[in-house]
Structures are given as structure tokens and as C-alpha cells.
Amino acid sequence: MKTTKLTRWALCAAFLAALSLVGCEQLDPYSIDAPSDLQSRIDSIAAAKASIDTGDTTYLNIATAIVGPEDNSAGWWAYFSDYFTIPANKLLHLEFVNHGTGVNNWNNWNLAVANEIADRDADGYAEYFVLRSDAYGWGGGMVDEGYVYDGAMITQNYPDTDGDGDIWNDFRTTMQGASVTLEVDHSATGNVFVTATALGTNGVELVQTYQQPVSATADITAFLICDGSYFEMKKAYLIPSKVTVVEDVNPVSIVVDGAPAFVELGNEDFWGNATATVTYADGSSAQVDTADISFNVIPDMTTLGEKTVVLAYSKTKQGAYTEAVSTFYTLEVTNSVQSLEVTTLPNITTYYFYNSDSIIFNNAGIAVTATYSDGTTGVLPNETLQFGKIPAAEGAQSAVISYVGATSTVTTTCPLTLVKGIGQVGATDFSTAWWTAFSDDYTVASGSSKTIIMYCYSNGLANWNSPSTILRKADMTENAVVRMDNFGWGTGYATATLTNDWNWDAFTSNISGSRVAITVTNNGDNTADILYTVTYANGETHFQKYAGITVDSSDLNCALVLEGAYLVIVE
Known part of the structure; x- marks a missing residue:
């Protein structure tokens, strides 16, 4: 045993001595006969080490250390960071240095948060939202699944450091070379919370936040996007979510959109295709289910004349019952429509076309007058009418306009001219x-x-x-x-x-x-x-x-x- 230990020690000492000799300038001709894939092995080991779960922190490998051309020539949606997958109940922490042209507010970092499909070109990929560093953003395909983007939920503390009344010139200055910490918290409550903190080389700290609903169980994906900017990625890791409970808030108002302006006698549907949107105390808003609406005044739909509908909503953002908010709207109960006539032509009466697909009719400016069963007339709101498509054929054409009444459907046509392009x-x-x-x-x-x-x-x-x-x-x-x-x-x-x-x-x-x-x-x-x-x-x-x-x-x-x-x- 002693001999073995001494032999190992001697070999190690010899190896260390060899390493020290190789470092001398006089021995440049000497080299180590290393495997040709040594660097790739080193990188592989480093990546594996970086991804080790150390309890509460899981370090993520950053494959793209410099995101975007360093001359800030990146066009929109052309250069991206790595995809970072964020499971439910985890928070993604990113650190990077931001660079941009300084010309426009948006020439800085941009963040996309998407569904679990971490491939922009794959079927099923959809974004929850895109958030820009200048307190602006928009929703993506996940809006169609009920995950609504709400710009009112963006907050920022951007100061007017030079006192000229314009915060954005100061913002652009601070963001050049700023060290950014970006946290994307995928709470198991079914919400994502974004906090972006930028510390400028001028010592100014900018903080922006945003939150919105996302899937409570499926992974989400986050990545950065260049736009006249580039980023030096420094750190990426996952830690447990900081949000286990979302503070509940009360509704403060409710509005109704798309309610019918009139309803024919015999039709008792006073709601039609209306929607109700509630705004909460935190500034967010959401469309609510009609099953959760109380109709406090239900109109008498068996008589002619103007009617009033009063409704209320009494749930908090998290669905608990609370003090109600209410609103009202009016509608007209009329006799049945017997005929239609276009009394004012639309703004567009000549359409240019090239493909063979039928053309969507633009009803802006049109007035369609109804004649009722009692002989009276009135202009119908466009939202009560159905407008057909226009055949893609050169010359005189027409679009069919329909009104679906309580007992029958009445139609008329609008004359149009089509001209073929090149x-x-x-x-x-x-x-x-x-x-x-x-x-x-x-x-x-x-x-x-x-x-x-x-x-x-x-x-x-x-x-x-x-x-x-x-x-x-x-x-x-x-x-x-x-x-x-x-x-x-x-x-x-x-x-x-x-x-x-x-x-x-x-x-x-x-x-x-x-x-x-x-x-x-x-x-x-x-x-x-x-x-x-x-x-x-x-x-x-x-x-x-x-x-x-x-x-x-x-x-x-x-x-x-x-x-x-x-x-x-x-x-």
C-alpha cells in the first residue's frame, strides 16, 4: 500500500512539473499530445456542470453568449437568445448587458413569453406576450386560448433625470451598456410575473414589471429578441417561484360592448352577442362569463319601445363574492323588418383584385334602411346586419346584405365595381x-x-x-x-x-x-x-x-x- 501511494505521488509530481515546463517560453517546441476533440469534451463537461441542480438553484447553460450582431444591425425578429424553459412554480433569472443603437426606445432588449413548444417555427407554437424594455408590449396566439395580454399591467419607474420633461431620452441613455436582471416568475397560481431591473453605467436604476395569466401547469418558454440591439449573456438559472399566493382584488367597473341596438318584437334575446368586461382595482381587466352576471332589470320584450337593461357583477379577480359593480344599456323593441334598402353607398365602391379569392366587403360609410311591418323606416346599425363577400370577377358585382329577424331573413344588395390589377x-x-x-x-x-x-x-x-x-x-x-x-x-x-x-x-x-x-x-x-x-x-x-x-x-x-x-x- 505504501509503495502504491508513493508511486502515485511521484507520477503526479512529474506531471505537474511537465505542466510547469510547458509554460516556459524556452520550451515552445514541446506540446501535449491531446485528443483532437479535447475542447468539445471540456465544453460538454462545463455544460453538464452548469446544469447541475444545487437544491433551490438550477444553473442553465448559455449556448449563445452574444445575442445579435455587435454593431447593433439586428433587424426585428431576426436574432434571438437561447430558449429558456420555465416549469410551473419556477422563476427564471437572467443577467445580461444590454447594448443598442440609442436611436429608438425599442432598440434594447425585448422579451417573448410563449407556450411550452420551444420552437418558433413548430406547429402549435404561440406567444403569451412580447414585452419591450420601453414599457410596451402586445399579446400573441395564446390570447385565443383565454390568456389575455393587458398593457395596463405594465409599471415602470423611469425618471426624467435631466428635467426636460421627456423621460425617454434619459431612458435611451441609461440603457446603453446597462446591466439587466430579468426575472420571469411562472407562479403555480396560473400567472407570470416579469420584473426587469436595468442598472445604467450612469448609476440610474430602471425597473419595469408586468403580469398576466398563463398556464398553471404547462411549461412556458422565454427568450430575448434583438431590434437594433445586442446582449452579452452572463447568467441564467431557475429558482423556486416567489409567488405562491396572488393578492385578490375587487372589481371597480363593468362595461358592455356589442349589445343589440334594437330587437324585433317576438325576439326575447336582449343580450345577443354582447360581452361584458370588468376592470379590477389593480388596473387589469377581463371579459367575464354571462353566467356570472346578474340582470337586475330585465326588459319587457313583449311591447314596443325603448327598454333598459341593468346588470351587475359581484366577484373578485380570484372569484370570491364581493360588493357588486353595475351598469346599464338601452335597446329598442321594434316591429318586424319587411325589407331593406341601401340608402347611402359605402366609402369603397370600387375594389381592385388579382387573386380568385372572394373579397371581404368593407361596410364603412354604408347606410341600410329597414322598412318595418307598420310602414315606418329606420337605419339599421351595421352590427345587426350580415355582409356577404364579393365575387372576384372584373366588372359590375354586388355584395349581399342580410338581416336575420325573429321570423324571417330579409336581404338586399350593394352594387360594386371590380378592377383587376397586375x-x-x-x-x-x-x-x-x-x-x-x-x-x-x-x-x-x-x-x-x-x-x-x-x-x-x-x-x-x-x-x-x-x-x-x-x-x-x-x-x-x-x-x-x-x-x-x-x-x-x-x-x-x-x-x-x-x-x-x-x-x-x-x-x-x-x-x-x-x-x-x-x-x-x-x-x-x-x-x-x-x-x-x-x-x-x-x-x-x-x-x-x-x-x-x-x-x-x-x-x-x-x-x-x-x-x-x-x-x-x-x-
Whole structure:
């Protein structure tokens, strides 16, 4: 036994001596004959060690240490961190250094929280929400499963450090090189709680929080997204959730949307397709089940005239009974509808088309008058009518308009004209997702301009459901992407000057049916301009201009992209 120990000691001593000699400059020719896959073995061991569960803390391996190009050239939805899976009752803790262009508020970290399918391209993948560092966000596909995004739940403490009345210039400064701690707490209560703390190199601390419902049992997935930004990932680990009980809150108000404006005599359904939304003391809101609503005043639907419906809701956010909140609405009980007539044509009477899919009718501006059984007349609210689709065929066409009454269905038609274009971008049913449908590439030679004329049809849900223009090289290297609504990104966008004359209160509602002329000008000095000239269906005109976008004038192409809309190109 002694001999064995001494032999082992001697071998170890010799090995250590060899290591020390190899470190000497005079012995550079000498080397260790190591396996060719030594580094991969070391990495594998390090990864296994990093993922060891040390009781309350499970350290996670970070495969992507630098997320996004270090020149902040990352376009939106192009560069991502690793996926981090968060089981129920666990909290994900991330630490990283944030870098961005400093040009826009959103050129910093962005967080996506999705369902358990940790693959953005896989079937069934859906986001609960996307949260930006500038106290902004939106919901994803999980909204359809009842997990509603609520921007009112975002809080932030962002200060006006320079006292100029603008917190955002200070925010952009603080975020450059800020050390960020991001906690995503997947509580077993069925909620996720996000806390983001950024400590700037200037000593300013910024804190943002958000919370919303998620699955109480299924895993959730979190990952970071670049947008004119990049991140140096430092730490990632899981610890037990900090939230075991959610403080309950009382309702403070209730509103009803979509209640019928009138009901025919003989129909006793005074609720129809209405929805009730309750707002709670913490600022959140939720649509509630009609089974939980008390109707305190039920109208007499057997007589004509105006009726009042009074309703109340008396549950806390967690479902306990409490003091009720109430509201009311009115409706008209009328005689039965005998006939319909279009008395005012809609704003859009000429549609441009290219594909063979039937076209969704836009009823904005239309007035449909009903004649009742007693000979009286009145304009029907559009929400009480059903509007058929338009056949995709050139020339005179019509859309069928129906009213489903208590005893019969009455119809009429609206005359329309269809004109065929030369191309289309996007699906006619407005189902096109972002960055999935593109026009052809158009070459714009140095010192020249290219104008593309189109008609835009939109779902009308948001400003960005309108055309965007991509500037890029022939090899698809992007310079910039700019939207019709005064927004853009990309390496060349930082030098752009933006001007427009939009009335933002009317922008979204007027996108559909607009004639849009987009002119891209290659100035020949490695800059380009983009001009949107827009004529609404009602004849009103507006413009959006981007001047001085940095490009390569010797290699400039443009293309169109969109979401929730489609374009019919006519010239």
C-alpha cells in the first residue's frame, strides 16, 4: 500500500512539473499530445456542470453568449437568445448587458413569453406576450386560448433625470451598456410575473414589471429578441417561484360592448352577442362569463319601445363574492323588418383584385334602411346586419346584405365595381403574418426613382396593417425597413429624417381601400428616400417620407411586405 501511494505521488509530481515546463517560453517546441476533440469534451463537461441542480438553484447553460450582431444591425425578429424553459412554480433569472443603437426606445432588449413548444417555427407554437424594455408590449396566439395580454399591467419607474420633461431620452441613455436582471416568475397560481431591473453605467436604476395569466401547469418558454440591439449573456438559472399566493382584488367597473341596438318584437334575446368586461382595482381587466352576471332589470320584450337593461357583477379577480359593480344599456323593441334598402353607398365602391379569392366587403360609410311591418323606416346599425363577400370577377358585382329577424331573413344588395390589377401581395382574407409575404424585388439604379402604385386593403386593427418597404442589396442584405406609419429599423435607418402629415386618430380606420404610391429614390450618394403618397377612399390625401436612409447606391433594391392586409398592385 505504501509503495502504491508513493508511486502515485511521484507520477503526479512529474506531471505537474511537465505542466510547469510547458509554460516556459524556452520550451515552445514541446506540446501535449491531446485528443483532437479535447475542447468539445471540456465544453460538454462545463455544460453538464452548469446544469447541475444545487437544491433551490438550477444553473442553465448559455449556448449563445452574444445575442445579435455587435454593431447593433439586428433587424426585428431576426436574432434571438437561447430558449429558456420555465416549469410551473419556477422563476427564471437572467443577467445580461444590454447594448443598442440609442436611436429608438425599442432598440434594447425585448422579451417573448410563449407556450411550452420551444420552437418558433413548430406547429402549435404561440406567444403569451412580447414585452419591450420601453414599457410596451402586445399579446400573441395564446390570447385565443383565454390568456389575455393587458398593457395596463405594465409599471415602470423611469425618471426624467435631466428635467426636460421627456423621460425617454434619459431612458435611451441609461440603457446603453446597462446591466439587466430579468426575472420571469411562472407562479403555480396560473400567472407570470416579469420584473426587469436595468442598472445604467450612469448609476440610474430602471425597473419595469408586468403580469398576466398563463398556464398553471404547462411549461412556458422565454427568450430575448434583438431590434437594433445586442446582449452579452452572463447568467441564467431557475429558482423556486416567489409567488405562491396572488393578492385578490375587487372589481371597480363593468362595461358592455356589442349589445343589440334594437330587437324585433317576438325576439326575447336582449343580450345577443354582447360581452361584458370588468376592470379590477389593480388596473387589469377581463371579459367575464354571462353566467356570472346578474340582470337586475330585465326588459319587457313583449311591447314596443325603448327598454333598459341593468346588470351587475359581484366577484373578485380570484372569484370570491364581493360588493357588486353595475351598469346599464338601452335597446329598442321594434316591429318586424319587411325589407331593406341601401340608402347611402359605402366609402369603397370600387375594389381592385388579382387573386380568385372572394373579397371581404368593407361596410364603412354604408347606410341600410329597414322598412318595418307598420310602414315606418329606420337605419339599421351595421352590427345587426350580415355582409356577404364579393365575387372576384372584373366588372359590375354586388355584395349581399342580410338581416336575420325573429321570423324571417330579409336581404338586399350593394352594387360594386371590380378592377383587376397586375399583382397581389398578401392573402385576401387578411391572414398574412408579418414577414411571410413579399412583392418582387425592384431594382433602383443610382440617380433614379422607382414608383409602385397599389391599393391597400386592411383588417383595420392597427396602424401597421399597411404596406412596409424594404431597402436591400441584391444578395438580400437589408439597409432598412420602413412602414407607412412613421416607423422603421435597420442599419441605414439611423440616418433617416421622418416627416408626415397624418391624422393619427383617423389613420387606422382609413387604411383599407387607400390608393398608395410608394416612390423609392436612389440619390446616388449612398442615401435613398422613400415617399408614401396615400389617397383614402374618401378622397383625403396624406404623405409619409423618409429622407437620407443610408444604402449602397451601386446596389439598391426595394420590395414590399405587410401583415394583416393585402396589396393589389396596379402599376
